[in-house]
Amino acid sequence: MSPVIAAPIDRLLYKPEEAAEALAVGRSTVYELMAEGALTYIKLGRIRRIRRADLETYVKNLAPCPADLSTPRGAPSIPLGAPPAWRNT
Template sequence: MSTPAAPVARLLYKPEEAAEALAVGRSTVYELMAAGALKYIKLGRCRRIRRDDLERYVASLTPQSN
């Protein structure tokens, strides 16, 4: 009896997947990429966002006080 394989940690995200991970809309991710706030790489015609860049972006956000 074989054990199920452990899930592989994702290293690259499509903009749609990054939007889901950040809990924002897809167009917001594209706006962040265009503004340079969220780094991405190009693989051919595809854009991919590294997990480290997503984490760096979130860490750079400033909490708002009420």
């Protein structure tokens, strides 16, 4: 007989570490987003929690990166601030 696996609980509040996992970013990134005001959180005494709805809103408001049409596909890009030897003259 195989073990029964319970369905994950659909949380209403996430710890910053759990929010980081849900967003696939680091814990420090979540704390930076909260400090910048980009990710809304609530305080319960001394702890911070992030509402599921606020995570969803944050993701919904992320702007997709535009395609870089200035560099032909497959062509090497020159890093910004690269030494002159990297630049095409």
